[in-house]
Amino acid sequence: MKPPELPPEHPSVATGGVGVLLVNLGTPDAPTPDAVRRYLAEFLSDPRVVEIPAIAWKPILHGIILRTRPAKSAHAYSQVWTPEGSPLAAITAAQARALQERLGDTVTVDWAMRYGNPSLPSRLQAMKDAGIDRILVASLYPQYSGATTASVMDKLGDALRAMRWQPALRTLPPYHDDPAYIAALEEDVVAHVSALDFTPEVLLLSYHGMPERTLHLGDPYHCHCRKTSRLLTERLALRLPDLRVETSFQSRFGRAKWLEPATETVLAAEAKAGTRRLAILAPGFSADCVETLEELAIRGREVFEEAGGERLAVLPCLNAREPGMAMLEALARRELSGWVAAI
Numbered sequence: 001m002k003p004p005e006l007p008p009e010h011p012s013v014a015t016g017g018v019g020v021l022l023v024n025l026g027t028p029d030a031p032t033p034d035a036v037r038r039y040l041a042e043f044l045s046d047p048r049v050v051e052i053p054a055i056a057w058k059p060i061l062h063g064i065i066l067r068t069r070p071a072k073s074a075h076a077y078s079q080v081w082t083p084e085g086s087p088l089a090a091i092t093a094a095q096a097r098a099l100q101e102r103l104g105d106t107v108t109v110d111w112a113m114r115y116g117n118p119s120l121p122s123r124l125q126a127m128k129d130a131g132i133d134r135i136l137v138a139s140l141y142p143q144y145s146g147a148t149t150a151s152v153m154d155k156l157g158d159a160l161r162a163m164r165w166q167p168a169l170r171t172l173p174p175y176h177d178d179p180a181y182i183a184a185l186e187e188d189v190v191a192h193v194s195a196l197d198f199t200p201e202v203l204l205l206s207y208h209g210m211p212e213r214t215l216h217l218g219d220p221y222h223c224h225c226r227k228t229s230r231l232l233t234e235r236l237a238l239r240l241p242d243l244r245v246e247t248s249f250q251s252r253f254g255r256a257k258w259l260e261p262a263t264e265t266v267l268a269a270e271a272k273a274g275t276r277r278l279a280i281l282a283p284g285f286s287a288d289c290v291e292t293l294e295e296l297a298i299r300g301r302e303v304f305e306e307a308g309g310e311r312l313a314v315l316p317c318l319n320a321r322e323p324g325m326a327m328l329e330a331l332a333r334r335e336l337s338g339w340v341a342a343i
């Protein structure tokens with residue numbers, strides 16, 4: 001039977017598209033104190049990130065932190081800023097372009113940030129307006145934590161609540177122990193370590209820290225990090241048998257106890273104990289950012305060298321290079337199954 005014709009004044013409606021929305025944490029729009037203050041105000045007001053009751057936290061945030069930290073952080077950002085903007089945004093955009101290439105034009109790939117720009121609600125709406133009504137939201141956090149993965153889910157819920165006509169969504173599960181992720185890290189570490197002009201004695205796997213309390217409250221983040229380290233260590237033992245692999249947590253914030261050991265403590269302790277050549281990898285970051293390029297490669301290096309270390313290599317994150325993109329393609333194809341015929 002012929003479908004009834006739409007009345008002539010009916011607007012055309014785009015539907016039926018499938019998309020992937022890559023999401024990362026977010027970053028300031030510029031390496032200036034004002035832009036950093038705007039970014040930190042949004043980020044540090046998220047109760048998933050700072051789990052202190054608002055009545056106690058707001059005066060500290062607005063009275064102290066947002067008055068002092070933006071200038072310090074803006075200096076850190078200005079040391080790593082690129083012609084394409086913040087490294088985190090530039091690399092996430094490059095990952096989206098590379099994934100688009102790999103998936104072909106049956107799937108539309110876009111990217112968004114949890115905090116700052118391009119915002120998650122704006123890109124979700126833009127995809128829906130373009131007729132993409134089945135969307136895989138892929139948060140680029142291999143290890144689950146309430147502060148990251150769950151916060152993206154909260155924001156998605158907020159965005160959906162404001163939409164009359166919602167797209168169907170799928171979300172990428174944490175992939176901390178996925179063989180494709182471990183294989184990408186293994187391949188990348190072996191390639192980078194073999195290309196160094198020195199042989200590191202130690203590979204330090206440095207993850208972003210979290211308040212220790214979150215572990216006791218049931219957040220699986222610490223276990224996910226430890227499992228990634230264990231699986232990667234097992235693989236590397238076969239390829240680089242003389243390399244000792246250690247794990248640490250960086251980026252401590254505030255006065256509470258954070259997960260240990262702290263990266264800077266390990267860097268100093270290793271150097272003092274006689275380690276002269278060390279490589280660091282940050283497997284929990286899918287893209288290089290201020291935490292790897294400034295905190296590890298600039299400040300971490302100072303700590304290691306001041307304690308007697310001689311050579312430090314900060315290995316790049318998976319970024320948009322082949323091993324990491326092959327992994328993202330494999331994860332995306334798996335999660336899109338049934339939505340797209342044999343892509």
Ligand SMILES: C=CC1=C(C)c2cc3[nH]c(cc4nc(cc5[nH]c(cc1n2)c(C)c5CCC(=O)O)C(CCC(=O)O)=C4C)c(C)c3C=C
Pocket residue numbers: 025026027028040049050069073086088141145147148208209210211221251253284285288289290291
């Ligand atoms: C209570 C504070 C913070 C928690 C908890 C936290 C968790 C967390 N963060 C990442 C990933 C990134 N964090 C980045 C920067 C950053 N993180 C915090 C604080 C907490 N993070 C601050 C204040 C900042 C800004 C920089 C600074 O002022 O020191 C970044 C880099 C962003 C960039 O623009 O380059 C990433 C990525 C994870 C994975 C995580 C919990 C697991």
Ligand SMILES: [Fe+2]
Pocket residue numbers: 208251
């Ligand atoms: Fe952070």
Ligand SMILES: [Fe+2]
Pocket residue numbers: 251290291295
């Ligand atoms: Fe940091």
